[in-house]
Structure formats: C-alpha cells, structure tokens
Amino acid sequence: MLKTGILGATGMVGQRFIQLLEDHPWFKIEALAASKRSAGKPYKEAAKWHLDVAIPDSLSGVVVEQIDPKIIDEFDLDFVFSAVPSDIARQVEPQFAEKVPVFSNTATHRMDDDVPLVIPEVNSEHLDLVNVQKKRRSWKGFIITNPNCSAIGLTVPLKPLYTEFGINSVEVTTMQALSGAGYAGVPSMAIVDNVIPFISNEEQKMEIEPLKILGRFKGDGVEFADFSIFASCNRVGVLDGHTESIFVKLNREFEIAEVKEVLNDFTGDPQRLKLPSAPEKPIIVMDEVDRPQPRLDRNKGGGMTVSVGRLNRKGRLLRFLTLSHNTIRGAAGASILNAELAYKKGLMG
Ligand SMILES: NC(=O)c1ccc[n+]([C@@H]2O[C@H](COP(=O)([O-])OP(=O)(O)OC[C@H]3O[C@@H](n4cnc5c(N)ncnc54)[C@H](OP(=O)(O)O)[C@@H]3O)[C@@H](O)[C@H]2O)c1
Numbered sequence: 001m002l003k004t005g006i007l008g009a010t011g012m013v014g015q016r017f018i019q020l021l022e023d024h025p026w027f028k029i030e031a032l033a034a035s036k037r038s039a040g041k042p043y044k045e046a047a048k049w050h051l052d053v054a055i056p057d058s059l060s061g062v063v064v065e066q067i068d069p070k071i072i073d074e075f076d077l078d079f080v081f082s083a084v085p086s087d088i089a090r091q092v093e094p095q096f097a098e099k100v101p102v103f104s105n106t107a108t109h110r111m112d113d114d115v116p117l118v119i120p121e122v123n124s125e126h127l128d129l130v131n132v133q134k135k136r137r138s139w140k141g142f143i144i145t146n147p148n149c150s151a152i153g154l155t156v157p158l159k160p161l162y163t164e165f166g167i168n169s170v171e172v173t174t175m176q177a178l179s180g181a182g183y184a185g186v187p188s189m190a191i192v193d194n195v196i197p198f199i200s201n202e203e204q205k206m207e208i209e210p211l212k213i214l215g216r217f218k219g220d221g222v223e224f225a226d227f228s229i230f231a232s233c234n235r236v237g238v239l240d241g242h243t244e245s246i247f248v249k250l251n252r253e254f255e256i257a258e259v260k261e262v263l264n265d266f267t268g269d270p271q272r273l274k275l276p277s278a279p280e281k282p283i284i285v286m287d288e289v290d291r292p293q294p295r296l297d298r299n300k301g302g303g304m305t306v307s308v309g310r311l312n313r314k315g316r317l318l319r320f321l322t323l324s325h326n327t328i329r330g331a332a333g334a335s336i337l338n339a340e341l342a343y344k345k346g347l348m349g
Pocket residue numbers: 007008009010011012013014033034035036037038039046067083084085086088105106107147148149179180181182183184326327330331
C-alpha cells in the first residue's frame with residue numbers, strides 16, 4: 001500500500017477524499033492536514049462533516065496536522081493529494097513536490113506548461129510531462145493536476161466528439177452546485193430563491209482548460225486544441241452536481257443517432273486498465289426528455305460518470321446537457337483516478 005496525506009482534509013473536497021479512499025486497494029491515508037485553525041484537533045472536531053456517510057472510524061480521532069512538508073518524513077508519505085485554496089497551493093504544493101508526487105485540485109499550476117492537466121479517459125498520454133517537469137525543476141516528486149469541476153463535465157463528452165467529428169466552436173452555460181464554492185462558499189441569504197450569474201474566474205478556466213486537455217502532447221509540451229469556447233457560469237441552489245447546457249458546432253455533417261453511439265461507446269485507459277475508481281462507463285446518454293437531473297443522476301458510476309441528455313441538432317450545431325458530480329468526478333475522484341493511473345504507469349517511484 002502507498003501511504004498518502006490529504007492537504008485540506010477538512011474542506012468539501014478533503015472530505016470526499018476521505019470518503020473515497022476508505023478501503024482503497026492501493027492507497028492508505030496516513031496524515032490529515034489543514035490550516036492552523038484545525039491543527040492539533042481530532043478530525044471529527046476540526047471538520048464540519050457534511051457528507052451523508054459517517055467519518056470512517058479509523059480517522060475520526062486522528063489529530064489534524066498543520067500543512068508543512070515535515071509531515072512527509074514524519075508519516076513516511078509516498079505522495080499527497082491537495083485540496084487547498086489556490087494561494088495556499090502556490091506556496092505549499094512546490095514544497096511537497098520537491099520530495100513526493102502531488103495530485104492537485106487547485107487551479108494554481110494547471111496551466112504551467114510542464115504540468116500535466118489530466119482526465120485519464122481523455123489525455124492519459126499527457127502524464128509523461130512529469131518527466132520534463134522533474135528535470136526542469138530538479139524535483140524528486142511532481143505536480144499532476146485535474147481540471148476545474150465544470151471543465152471536466154464539458155471536456156469528457158467533447159473528447160469523443162472532437163475525435164470523431166472535429167469541433168469548430170463551443171458555447172456553454174453552467175448551473176453549478178453550492179458545494180463547488182467550498183463550505184463557507186455562498187451565504188444562504190444570497191442563494192435561496194435565487195441564481196447568481198457570476199463565479200469568479202470560472203468562465204476563464206472553462207474557456208482554456210479543455211483546450212490544453214484536448215491538445216496534442218509533443219514530448220516536451222502540449223499544443224493546444226484549436227477551437228473557441230465561450231462560457232457563462234451560474235451558481236444555483238443545488239447541493240452537489242454541475243449541470244451544463246452545451247452547444248457545439250461540429251466540423252462535419254452528423255446524425256443524432258451517430259453522436260449517441262459515439263458518446264455511449266466512449267472509454268479510455270482507466271476502463272482498459274480496470275483502475276479501482278474508474279466507472280464502467282465514463283458517459284451515459286439518457287433518452288428521457290427531462291434528464292439528466294442533479295438529484296437523480298449525480299451518483300451514477302459512483303459519481304464518476306458524466307450523464308448526457310437533451311441531444312438535438314440544427315445543421316452542424318449539436319445541443320446537449322451534461323451533469324457531473326463536482327466534488328467526485330470534478331475533484332477528489334478525479335485526483336484519485338489520476339493517482340491510480342500514475343501508479344499503474346510506474347510514475348510513483
Ligand atoms: N468544491 C469543489 O467542487 C471543487 C472542485 C474542484 C476543485 N476545487 C478546488 O479545491 C480546493 C479546495 O476546495 P474546497 O471546496 O474543498 O474548499 P473548502 O471547503 O473551503 O476547504 C479548504 C481547505 O483548505 C484549508 N485551508 C484554508 N485556508 C488555509 C490556510 N491558510 N492554510 C492551510 N490550509 C488552509 C481548509 O482548512 P481549515 O478547515 O482548517 O480552514 C480546508 O481544509 C480549492 O482550490 C478549490 O478551488 C473545488
């Protein structure tokens with residue numbers, strides 16, 4: 001078993017890591033770390049636990065550490081997962097990566113040209129960028145990132161469309177869950193009976209991250225995909241699950257039946273390698289006119305499947321809706337799948 005630590009263990013994403021790693025066949029949590037506010041307290045007191053499963057017995061009494069690379073030696077860690085705010089990540093992730101692999105949820109290093117931004121079903125070959133990164137930065141470890149939670153729900157279905165039909169342009173409007181803003185995120189007085197048509201920096205991430213992920217790996221860097229994305233991001237009163245209304249102009253003529261088949265049949269390395277967190281199907285196409293819906297569909301494939309529905313077309317313009325679980329497929333589950341793939345590819349030392 002590889003020993004891991006969670007940086008940001010008390011937060012919304014940190015809690016998902018704890019839930020998803022309980023009974024993991026390859027990885028065992030040895031250290032829980034968070035801010036000074038939490039350090040020194042037993043986990044069950046430090047975390048405002050919000051999941052509908054109990055804190056694992058083995059971790060509820062564990063004393064939370066302050067985030068500091070000293071914990072690598074103290075707990076003999078093989079690697080860490082990071083779910084801290086971006087400004088904290090800027091400071092601490094490189095300190096950890098000097099010694100061990102870091103699988104990060106934060107935006108801080110996603111667009112660095114030697115840092116892989118990976119969805120394992122989509123661009124597993126980009127993982128090899130860590131060799132460039134380690135050499136350039138003289139680190140023993142490395143940083144591998146997963147995309148923004150909405151960018152994942154968009155990019156997974158774009159991949160088979162891009163491969164099969166080519167993409168001219170994309171327009172997307174999101175309806176994003178409250179858990180995407182972290183525990184202290186949006187005050188209830190602001191969101192009940194309301195929609196907030198602004199999420200700081202979100203549209204910028206949606207418009208650039210898919211182009212890196214769908215880009216071509218050239219050995220020493222990534223050549224970005226060449227089409228435009230225009231995004232509008234909204235916060236809605238849903239607890240978990242980001243919904244996205246997507247319009248894609250494809251490069252060639254198509255029939256809806258053909259698109260359905262291409263989406264439904266899509267699989268990648270995680271399925272081929274039978275990685276422990278891989279859903280059997282990365283995409284499920286739903287035919288019901290009123291699906292997908294967050295409450296009904298967010299936990300498909302253990303929260304790792306992207307549900308697609310409402311397919312329609314006008315000429316070469318394809319419309320569809322996606323739903324993905326933002327703290328599982330869009331965050332902790334995404335990082336864990338990246339770590340499983342890196343382990344299987346022999347990158348973990
Ligand atoms: N929520 C999502 O759906 C989602 C999806 C993808 C990516 N992300 C990214 O993942 C990261 C975590 O998000 P979250 O939603 O889990 O946020 P959160 O609920 O606010 O949790 C933040 C975590 O970081 C710790 N932290 C805060 N300030 C710190 C400091 N000064 N020093 C050290 N640790 C500090 C907190 O510890 P204390 O409890 O001790 O304050 C907590 O463990 C963010 O970068 C976010 O953008 C989130």
